Amino acid sequence: MAMNGITVRSATKDDWSQIVNLAETAFGTRYDQPEKDHIPDLFPIERAIVAVDGARVVGHTVDRTMTVTVPGDNTVQAAGVSSVTVAPTHRRRGILRALYTAQHERTEAEGVPLTMFTASEGTIYGRFGYSTSIYSNEVEIDPRRAEFRPGTPDPGGVSIATLDEAKPHIREVYDRWRRLTPGGQVRPDANWNIWFGDPERYRDGATTLFVLTHPDGYVLYRRQWKDEGENLLRVDEFRAVTAEAHIALWRVLLSMDLVTKVEADIADDDPLPYLVTNPRLVKFTHRYDSLWTRVMDVPAALTARSYRSDLDVVVAVDDPFRNAGGSFALRVRDGVAACERTDRAADLELGIDVLGGLYFGGHRARNFAAANRIQVKDAATLRAFDDAFATERDPELGWFF
Structure with missing residues (x-):
């Protein structure tokens, strides 16, 4: 497909270095080596579509077929779209629409009933038939003041672990969790490899990952000392298959020594505010869209x-x-x-x-x-x-x- 001197075509391996540079430029970050090693397996180059101006890649999109849980504990195939970028030098030329047209034509030909993606901007994609479909909430808690309500059970069963020794358990619990949760996708090895590689840019100045495990759950979290004596515990991933695991893990998180603030993301129906005597301590600081979906x-x-x-x-x-x-x-x-x-x-x-x-x-x-x-x-x-x-x-x- 050609338009105004721009050609939209399937990507080749020769485009990879330009695709990486374009993505880093558009999103304002640099990939760490664990990502560069595994992104080609997560989103293969043969699934990428590029817009080129002469020999220069100026637009890019890619997808992979995902298995995602839907209401009723069923699963469906979806095209998971990622890294949608247009060079800042080539705005307002119809490149995004041309890329999306080519990509969605391919999805239609493959018979995949859904497309979905995680968006960096909220005003662009409605015109392509997408809507926010899943939300998450950022919360912060002062654990020094948090008390569990009388009668709240103390199930126990939580252990500390190293990331290496916990990897099989984390993967097993995640798979149990995603089978129960609308929006939970089958997680490919390449994504686990990136996550367990713990790229430095994921840390935002905090430590590498700490791990808590429970037979029916796990938590991946970081610690960060900040100015004025603030010691932050930031939960990066919390998965609990049972209510007992949820309570047990939160009991440990809110009892950590030397922590002045716990930050986490929770769903709308998370029972955390109902577990503590003062629900105001679970402060909702930000609500954001975590997934956009289009029915194909x-x-x-x-x-x-x-x-x-x-x-x-x-x-x-x-x-x-x-x-x-x-x-x-x-x-x-x-x-x-x-x-x-x-x-x-x-x-x-x-x-x-x-x-x-x-x-x-x-x-x-x-x-x-x-x-x-x-x-x-x-x-x-x-x-x-x-x-x-x-x-x-x-x-x-x-x-x-």
Whole structure:
């Protein structure tokens, strides 16, 4: 594909050094060696698409097929898109749209029902049919003041470990966790190798990783001494398969000596604020989108997940970027959906971005309707639709890509 002197094509191994330089320039960071060693295995060069101006790479995108858990503990294949970049010297030339067109044409040809990515900016991707689908919350706690409520169990079972000796346990617990959690992806060896390599740029001035293990969970965290006597404990990854593991791990984290502040990311439904006598101590300092999703094939995507209640509606879906839209009859019985194109009149109308936002259960349909992003014929239909798409467990991103 060529436009205005720019050619969009599949990447080759000869493009690799320019792709790395472009990504480092666009994101304002330098990759450490563990990343450079394993990124080609995580996102193979044959999955990359580049925009070139003469001999210079000025745009890039890449994906890999991921297996991701969806509501109902089912899994679906998704194209995980990464490293979407356009050189600052080549803005406003349609390069991003050309890259995305080529990439999504390939995804359609491969029959993958979802695309998803972790975004660095929040204003770009709606026009391509994406929406935020999973959120996370940054919290901080002063452990010196935190007390667990009377009657909160003390399950025990937590041990300290070195990263090397804990690796098999961490991988096993993560796999158990992701099978239960909407948004949790199968984690490839290349990602584990980068994570266990503990690149220096991940540390932000803190220590290398410390490890706590429990038979049903683990925590990876760092320590950092700051000015004025502040000693920070920053949780980089917390996975608990059971409520007992969650409580046991937090009991240890909040009892560490010489710590003045604990920082962590938690999901909306994390019970941590309910465990302590003063929930104000769990201060929510930042809420951010951790995943964006686009539905590529409406019937395939909607029949892959489960639903909380029965439903029988016709949904009209508008797709401004590709051709996935249309009217679809969605029928749910006992959590299992059937979905097919139809000529029947629509009960609800929404954009394909809204459908992506609803898919993992991270948003409620009633909130989209209140924002006029779902048009519905009556309140009863909205209630039924909202309840069916709701999930018992809030979604969480498994690993950042």
